Amino acid sequence: MRQVWVDGKPSQQIPVDDRGLLLADGAFETFLVREGTVMYVDEHRERLARSLGVLQFSTPQQFAQGMIAESAALIAAVGTTGSARLTVTRGSGPRGYSPPVDAVPRSLLSFDPLFTPNSAPLTLGWSTVKWPDQPLLSGAKLLARTENILAALDARQQQVDDVVMCTQDDRVCSVARGNLFLRVADTLLTPDLSTAGIAGTRRALILNRFAKVAGYHVTTASVARAQLLAADEIFVCNALWGVRPVARIGQQQWSDFAASRALAPLLDPEAAVTW
């Protein structure tokens, strides 16, 4: 059963004047939890600090550090395996866009026991929803997630697991629920996120650490639709899925999951890999 804490105390409600609710004034992180341990806590702390910095919270590093540490402690006390989400809002405020000068950020942590995560290869469609072109916010994981919601509806309508989302100028950016990697021979490419998208913690780990360990060159790139379809292998990554290969986009199919097989256990030794 889900457990929820608001500012570290069990609660099922938040105040109606919360700026996260009224204006999407906040950010969040989704954690994979293994037996009470938040996986990759440093990467989550760093990205949360970046997101809060984009929103000009007064001391983003301190807020991120304090709230991630508190979350890790609450989750450790539960002690089981599951998924968790930490939401940080600007807290309560009066009417209007302008945040209070003395805003007191609010944390909302929820923990869900994880059912056997489905790691089966993905069937993707192409989303009709494009990312906004917004370099100022790109990479951050903010509460404002309208495009992801609409893309998820798009995936439901197309009866696929997820959809490829492009930028306004029609470059491949991500799927609704994670980042994309392409393998071409021994090189991994992931879309450049300078104008749109969320910079995933697993994306960063593959770029900075695990691609090399698995024996691949890795780089960020501008990726055209045709280039995606011409890749030798495609996989998606996020905190809960880890690495999950793509089996099909439209009529195009893939069955060589070499990079996915190499990376999945590096990211998550407990990952249930069936391919």
Added chain:
Amino acid sequence: MRQVWVDGKPSQQIPVDDRGLLLADGAFETFLVREGTVMYVDEHRERLARSLGVLQFSTPQQFAQGMIAESAALIAAVGTTGSARLTVTRGSGPRGYSPPVDAVPRSLLSFDPLFTPNSAPLTLGWSTVKWPDQPLLSGAKLLARTENILAALDARQQQVDDVVMCTQDDRVCSVARGNLFLRVADTLLTPDLSTAGIAGTRRALILNRFAKVAGYHVTTASVARAQLLAADEIFVCNALWGVRPVARIGQQQWSDFAASRALAPLLDPEAAVTW
């Protein structure tokens, strides 16, 4: 003192699994209330329906109609003058971007007694925050308001009343808190909102009704920064301010407020106009 209702009942709290809070999955309207009457209720209902339609709520027209009617009734029972905000979220849901198939939207209505609204001419700066380029969502008034928040912080830092926000390709779009109109001789222009911005109810009223009554031609246009500064008059409109002229942007000053003077009492006969 502020009064708040959740789904029509007095409340100060909402559930922690509300998708408006977690993913900005919702929209809102801000009402001017005169002695218990929501001003321009038809325009607000129409825009709310459009916003909920953009979010693919199942029956946006019905939700908007029902929630606006309920809000108007609650506000009528209070019977005083003030401002109100109706927030409509997708309601509660499980983890993830995908809305529940049977989502039950939630309404959150707050009413604040209005202090004497400041209608003094505005001093504006130029925002460093640009609107995202996103034709799909343009015009709607969604909960995802990150750019408006950052622009409001920008205005605070520049010590101005508000800031002019441009599009990614540097065309004038709006201010953080409302829409912009330029007057050039007998013609009013307001920026085209095909790629960014919120289509204000007062903007629509001026375009469709009041400009003509006041004796002006009116049109939407692509507006360059230099064109804004070269205008004979500039004014801002929103639900609470009505029409408010611009006295200064940087070193440029204006003192001819003819169109503002003609339009302000048409939009709001009770408007406190001192210029």
